[in-house]
Amino acid sequence: MNEIIVLEKVRKEYHVGEETVNALRGLDLVIKKGSFIAIMGPSGSGKSTLLHLAGILDVPTTGTVSLEGKDIKEYSSKEQAQLRRHKIGFIFQRYNLMPQLTVLENVLLPMVKPDPEKAKAILDKLGLSDKYDRFQGQLSGGEQQRVVIARALANDPAIILADEPTGELDTENTRIIMNILRELNQKEGITIVVVTHNPIAAEYAEKVIKMQDGVIIGENSQN
Amino acid sequence: MGIYRLSLKNIKRRKLRSILTMLGIIIGVATLVLLIGAGTGMKAYTKDQIQSMAGDIVIYNSSGGMYASGEYYLNSATVSKIKNLSQIYNVREDTQFNSNIKNSPVVVVGLSDWSQIKVNGTTGVVIDKAMADKFGYKIGSTITIKDQEFTITGTTKQMSMGMGLVFLDIDKALPLNDNKVSSVTASTKGDPESVKKDVESQVPGTMALTQSDFTKQIDDMMNGIMLFIGAIASIGLIVGVISIVNIMLVNVTERTREIGVLKAIGFTNHEVLGSILVEAGFLGFIGAVIGLILAAVLLQLAIIFFGPQLGMEDINLLYMLPPWLIVAVIGGATLLSMLAGLYPAWKASRLNVVEALRHE
Numbered sequence A: 001m002n003e004i005i006v007l008e009k010v011r012k013e014y015h016v017g018e019e020t021v022n023a024l025r026g027l028d029l030v031i032k033k034g035s036f037i038a039i040m041g042p043s044g045s046g047k048s049t050l051l052h053l054a055g056i057l058d059v060p061t062t063g064t065v066s067l068e069g070k071d072i073k074e075y076s077s078k079e080q081a082q083l084r085r086h087k088i089g090f091i092f093q094r095y096n097l098m099p100q101l102t103v104l105e106n107v108l109l110p111m112v113k114p115d116p117e118k119a120k121a122i123l124d125k126l127g128l129s130d131k132y133d134r135f136q137g138q139l140s141g142g143e144q145q146r147v148v149i150a151r152a153l154a155n156d157p158a159i160i161l162a163d164e165p166t167g168e169l170d171t172e173n174t175r176i177i178m179n180i181l182r183e184l185n186q187k188e189g190i191t192i193v194v195v196t197h198n199p200i201a202a203e204y205a206e207k208v209i210k211m212q213d214g215v216i217i218g219e220n221s222q223n
Numbered sequence B: 001m002g003i004y005r006l007s008l009k010n011i012k013r014r015k016l017r018s019i020l021t022m023l024g025i026i027i028g029v030a031t032l033v034l035l036i037g038a039g040t041g042m043k044a045y046t047k048d049q050i051q052s053m054a055g056d057i058v059i060y061n062s063s064g065g066m067y068a069s070g071e072y073y074l075n076s077a078t079v080s081k082i083k084n085l086s087q088i089y090n091v092r093e094d095t096q097f098n099s100n101i102k103n104s105p106v107v108v109v110g111l112s113d114w115s116q117i118k119v120n121g122t123t124g125v126v127i128d129k130a131m132a133d134k135f136g137y138k139i140g141s142t143i144t145i146k147d148q149e150f151t152i153t154g155t156t157k158q159m160s161m162g163m164g165l166v167f168l169d170i171d172k173a174l175p176l177n178d179n180k181v182s183s184v185t186a187s188t189k190g191d192p193e194s195v196k197k198d199v200e201s202q203v204p205g206t207m208a209l210t211q212s213d214f215t216k217q218i219d220d221m222m223n224g225i226m227l228f229i230g231a232i233a234s235i236g237l238i239v240g241v242i243s244i245v246n247i248m249l250v251n252v253t254e255r256t257r258e259i260g261v262l263k264a265i266g267f268t269n270h271e272v273l274g275s276i277l278v279e280a281g282f283l284g285f286i287g288a289v290i291g292l293i294l295a296a297v298l299l300q301l302a303i304i305f306f307g308p309q310l311g312m313e314d315i316n317l318l319y320m321l322p323p324w325l326i327v328a329v330i331g332g333a334t335l336l337s338m339l340a341g342l343y344p345a346w347k348a349s350r351l352n353v354v355e356a357l358r359h360e
């Protein structure tokens, strides 16, 4: 099987009082194993909604989302949580770390069998070997996002889903984060999907998908 | 690094808030333990005293009883009848009457068994220390009771409410009270309960109490008192528990985003629920332990300062804090706090992940 996540005719509606918001309107997307995709589009076009569905954080109103060939609706909510824990790594724009835990503890948190040696090895690889005992408030934005990546790697995920991971970073840190994601993709074969507004970040992906009004309006492969 | 270790960290995170929340539990537990501990201690100590009492049975005048008015004493004819009973042996008489020393009221107690009283000096003529200090009496000083002079042989820290206290050997005290006896203590041959019936039927005008009668009286009295004070102290605990519900709701709302992240990285609703329950439980547990320590310190101070006056110098903290009380109080407070956390925890576990993640 070549694809990891497949979305078919996916619609997502939100209800705000009488009003119905169509966040996604019949979207089809195939995410191949080992691919590196960037999703771009104007605010409100449904990028985050798409990422949440792909990451089994939510279910579509109609249509199907399948992970490794199986419709996610067939899993119980407990099984969905376990899939997130073992197969998927999440990176959000900010407020991602547990502020009461140190860097090392944050990486150990999702591990089923906490392994400090493994956690340290991941942190070392991301250039955080001298920050094990820092707390969130004692780190720069770029460092925080690297810790979040480290936590996402804790259970050796098959795919990493990132929602504007560089949204609050300067160009230098944006490049550092995107380089890390590219290495994870190329060296370890982890599938990466990044939602971004930033063309510099999008350059790192193999394929850029453009969204508008809840549908995909185009895609182009690069490099 | 399980999710449950987060619970403890969360308590440390907002120290002041946690401490203020725990305060209710601390005060509730401390009051409860203080009152129940004092009651339990008194009960256990008094029971011990009764069991160390030299006799199996104590005989009084049935119309007077121990405290009631009416004819209070056993006359000499009755006493000799009692002494002639074959079912009892080791018969000892006690007497007690009111008198004056230098116009100050005293209770004179005639004793044949001095083991219940801690004497500084020797037995024979013992007065309470407060009175000795008041009148400048020392061992060797002379006091006059009912125109008879006695030389003081010792003092005691035991006190009687508002009155002086004089202990005399029974043979010195009896003549002062027209040979009237307050009570007769004896050992029994065979079951004290059946001997009690024999005494009451064979010697008219008497009433006998066995050790278990005394214990039962004390139990009845103390259980009533403890139920009452326990109920009052529980109000404090309930206030503490309510403040846990309140603060956990605030915590959960404040941490909406964090709970969203926890769920996103794969913790199940059950685990989220459990971690909030554990956090609430910890608050109760720590509060209860602190409250218990506080109560233990206060009880120990009470023993040091008030023990001697109550004639209970050798009372031990263990009397007041039996293991069952410690386990019940800590377990109870922890369980109640977890119950208090149930609704906030349920709310947290039901949070929609996506909405929680959008929460700023």
Ligand SMILES: Nc1ncnc2c1ncn2[C@@H]1O[C@H](COP(=O)(O)OP(=O)(O)OP(=O)(O)O)[C@@H](O)[C@H]1O
Binding pocket: A014, A015, A016, A021, A022, A023, A041, A042, A043, A044, A045, A046, A047, A048, A049, A050, B355
């Ligand atoms: N919980 C919700 N209730 C109602 N409407 C919602 C909800 N979540 C999202 N929407 C709406 O759905 C649409 C898509 O939202 P989404 O967050 O996916 O956009 P986005 O592309 O990520 O935007 P941005 O670039 O600003 O993050 C928007 O119109 C938004 O207002």
Ligand SMILES: [Mg+2]
Binding pocket: A047, A048, A049, A163
């Ligand atoms: Mg978005």
